[in-house]
Amino acid sequence: MSILQQTFNHVKEPDIRAEVRGMLYGIGSEPPRGHWVQILRVNLNRPCCINKHSGKWDEPNPNCKACEGLGFFPTKVYTMAFYSFMSGDEKSAAPEILHIHGERYYVTNEVFVDQRQAELSALYEILLDANGNIVEPVQRVVRYNIKAAVPYREDHGKLQYWALNVEKQEV
Numbered sequence: 157m158s159i160l161q162q163t164f165n166h167v168k169e170p171d172i173r174a175e176v177r178g179m180l181y182g183i184g185s186e187p188p189r190g191h192w193v194q195i196l197r198v199n200l201n202r203p204c205c206i207n208k209h210s211g212k213w214d215e216p217n218p219n220c221k222a223c224e225g226l227g228f229f230p231t232k233v234y235t236m237a238f239y240s241f242m243s244g245d246e247k248s249a250a251p252e253i254l255h256i257h258g259e260r261y262y263v264t265n266e267v268f269v270d271q272r273q274a275e276l277s278a279l280y281e282i283l284l285d286a287n288g289n290i291v292e293p294v295q296r297v298v299r300y301n302i303k304a305a306v307p308y309r310e311d312h313g314k315l316q317y318w319a320l321n322v323e324k325q326e327v
């Protein structure tokens with residue numbers, strides 16, 4: 157083995173997925189910086205009250221109880237999410253961070269398979285106890301629609317995490 161190869165084998169890329177997971181769930185003595193949320197994750201292979209007409213999907217029934225208005229049958233997923241409010245100041249200080257203004261959640265890479273699935277899903281704040289654990293039975297507090305899901309990738313294209321731009325839905 158050449159010196160170059162030996163050196164190369166020791167170069168480890170920082171695992172940003174692991175860092176994000178550690179930030180959200182806590183790692184070592186670091187407390188979690190995320191909190192539990194419920195995500196209604198749609199199954200794009202299982203349409204509910206939605207049909208395709210000449211290649212385009214129509215609007216789902218907002219009052220449908222089976223899919224909760226999403227159009228596709230969802231699965232309830234519980235995951236840690238980090239919440240932030242992006243203000244106009246942050247936006248102007250870092251214009252390369254897209255046109256962000258409003259509420260945003262960060263979740264780990266494995267929560268969604270792709271952008272379309274993320275943007276058709278919904279996120280709920282749920283009741284947590286003083287230790288941050290989910291109160292059972294689960295009680296929903298606020299519903300958010302996911303307006304835009306931004307996949308953060310490293311240079312090689314590997315998905316690191318999702319940023320979800322959300323909008324509170326009045327119920």
Ligand SMILES: [Zn+2]
Binds near residue numbers: 204206217220223227
């Ligand atoms: Zn439905």
